[in-house]
Amino acid sequence: MALAATVTLAASPASGAVLDSEPDYLFTQQHRDALYWWNGTWLPQTLPSGSHIQIQLPATPVHWEPDLGPGCRPTPVPPLPEGVDTVAGIEVPLEALEGIDLPLGGEVTPLGREEFPNEGRNMGNSSTIEAFDFQVSGTGVVAICLNPDPPNQDPREMGLPAGPTDYVLTLLVGVPQTDLF
Amino acid sequence: MRRRNALLAGGCLLTGAALTALGVLPRARDSELMAGSGGSGGQPLRDLPEFRSENGVLEYDLRVAPEHLRIGDLRVHVETYNGMLPGAVLRIRPGDTMRIDLHNHMVPIGVPLNAAPPVCAARPGENAGGATECLHAVGKVAEGETLVQVMTSTNLHTHGLQVSPEDPADNVFLKLGPGESHAYEYHVPDDHPAGLHWYHPHSHGSTSHQSWMGLSGPIVVEGDIDEVPEVATARERIMVINALWLSESDGEVPTAVVVPSAGEVPFSSIPAVPTRMVFPVNGQLQPDITIRPGETQRWRVLNAAPHRAMWLHVEEHPLHQIGQDGIPFGRTRRVPAIMLSSANRAEFIVRGGSPGRYRVFARAYDQGHPGGERATIELARLVVEGATADGVVPDRLVDPPRMPDQPVTRRRTLTFSGDISGHHGMGVRFYIDDQLFDHHRVDQEVRAGTVEEWRLVNEDVFQHPVHIHVNPFQVVDVKGIPAGDTSWQTDPEIWWDTVRLPPNGEVTIRTYFRPDITGKTVFHCHILPHEDNGMMGVLLITDGKHE
Ligand SMILES: [Cu+2]
Secondary structure, three states, rough: OOOOOOOOOOOOOOEEEEEEOOOEEEEEEEEOOOHHHHHHHOOEEEEEOEEEEEEEEEEOOEEEEOOOOOOOOOOOOOOOOOOOOOOOOOOOOHHHHHHOOOOEEEEEEEEEEEEEEEOOOOOOOOOOOEEEEEEEHHHHEEEEEEEEOOOOOOOOHHOOOOEEEEEEEEEOOOOOOOOOO | OOHHHHHHHHHHHHHHHHHHHHHOOOOOOOOOOOOOOOOOOOOOOOOOEEEEEEOOOOEEEEEEEEEEEEEEEEEEEEEOOOOEOOEEEEEEEOOOEEEEEEOOOOOOOOOOOOOOOOOOOOOOOOOOOOHHHHHHHHHHHHHHOOOHHHHHOOOOOEEOOOOOOOOOOOOOOOOOOOOOEEEEEEOOOOOOOOOOEEEOOOOOOOHHHHHHHOOEEEEOOOOOOHHHHHHHHHHEEEEEEOOEEEEEOOOOOOOOEEEOOOOOOOOEEOOOOOEEEOOOOOOOOOEEEEOOOOOOEEEEEEEEEOOEEOOOOOOOOOEEEEEEEOEEEEOOOOEEEEOOOOEEEEEEEEEOOOOOEEEEEOEEEEOOOOOOOEEOOEEEEEEEEEOOOOOOOOOOOOOOOOOOOEEEEEEEEEEEEEEEEOOOOOOOOOOOOOOOOOOOOOEEEOOOOOOOEEEEOOOOOOEEEEEOOOOOOOOEEEEEOOHHHHHHHHOOOOEEEEEEEOOOOOOEEEEEEEOOOOOEEEEEOOOHHHHHHHEEEEEEEEEOOOO
16 A cells, blocks of 8 residues: 555654744544444544644643654554454454554654643543644554553543553555645 | 354444445535635614514414525524514414414434444433444334434423413424424413513424524513613614534534533534534524614513523613513613523613624633633624613512412422443433433422422532423522622522522422413523533422312
8 A cells, every 4th residue: 555655753842933824734532543433443533744633632740742653553454342352343363463463654744742731621631632733644544642641540530531551643654635735 | 154244244334334424415516605704794784574473363373494594604403483584573462372383394404424323322211222222223224213203303492471381282202203283272361560571492302493493482571671661662673693613514402422522612413524613693603683772672682592501791781671581670770781591581681782793792701611710792783873762670570470479388409410421321420410301201290379489509510590380480599609790680589580500509499380281391500512412300289179
């Protein structure tokens, strides 16, 4: 597949550059890749090269730190429940998929971060939203990781969906879809 | 390995299909589409077309169908009532019969092409756990429960009208799929208050989606207040404020799972698509409303936005309010501004000041949404020009409806809460008494002809505007108004059909279930993404004579 190109993750730190535009695509804790519906479709959502995205996560007391290093990978496919081996009638080759490494191909550039108030708004015990802006470009799969500081074991307390307490967003970049780019 | 290859190929096919669809669709190719700021502004505010009852009967055909519209310099593609945004004004009188034939000609629009559709997604109340969710996909198609099917189902609610909630009248439990029609018939009571009401879709699961397309229209009940001389001589302007949530690529409302977000655009979706929110008045962006110095005009304003509370201000012009939620006041109240939560109506007199241009705006306000305060919205301009007039603001108005002098039969407490983290499955969950809406369950059973007090307790920062169908109510107590927040109107004389709850506060309402209307109906939060995601209950009004 042409979409699985070489790995070129840009790990440049946030430059403090002034953001000149609002993000085009907003992602929240509900878009992370470790969720069954993503796994159910077997395809991350697509977006065009050059997209300005923002990830918003419930924060404070926890704070989030972006990790775009080589250890940032799409979340592996979790096992299906005991005794289930089909999804929507399709037999699932679990043994082949478990731990599969999607080849990465796009490029991620941090653009900056900001914070919004969020006291008492039904997202665990968080009291702010931390927002991280990135530009994604090139062609292929990208993973963007954000790690909680301090580490926390309770996703509910953090205002996250059930599952892991770190955050991975997996996107398929380089698919044109609007006339904005 | 064979099975793995097949699966990966399937994934690529989906990508290919999405690309092909993008290539063949004429949409998203037009470079003007959604271009510019979204405001051309400056057009004179238009009056909406009107249809009036004759000899006590109004018959009207309402066709819900997609239309390409131009709003300011935006091109949008949304479902409309008879091709219009908003729909036409329906004028009736107490004692009238209104017959509306509703035809659903909707098609799925706004389906994002940048991801496999989330057919496996749960809606509230359904199994929300694990990959096996997909096993139910086939069953969901059969039951009309997939996202696309839900979003193209509709029905009609006559918000504020005190009419039967049962067939063939204001039955909100109906679900009309594409190609289906329904003949509604409403009998408006002889004692119906005179004021502004409205019609909009009320099919559980798609009310916010369809409201973000602008599906809404005013209903005016004429009557006593229209004959107050200072009101009768004032030029009438009916204004419908909509909030359109539009994809940047095609001007369509995303058919996707909605999630709240902070920042300029208050919602994203799964999958995410670039969107913006625009706020037309009578389908126009920032129109000019002209008035002469000293002229009085009667403004009848509806907030048909499914989420945003409109704290309505007219720069340098006090508002002389004469009615709320379609129910007239006994005397005019002079106020600096009026808060309209989703679904609220306010009727007031504006008297033109010194010549000039003045902002008509919804002031920035924190209604509890993630990220805090929502920004100020410039809705229109008041243009004061021309020869001076000598309009008079009325003082005494009419005898407003009275709460019957009878004891409170029963007191109830309802609690409102939610979870937007995604912890219970994709999307948000909102609860009344810890339960999601279930149309099979009766949550509150009351007797027609009785007076009750309901304590509505908010366990959220979100200021849920609570709407009870059929009977309006008065607010007898409010607790928890934030210090310094001047947007609250708490006079116990005022009748409401939708009232917002202070953050982590409570409101106690007193209501009279009119004796002549029984049946099964609902109460719910009128932030429609909350209603669609659970915050609604079933109200059964039984015949007081049988017990
Ligand atoms: Cu609500």
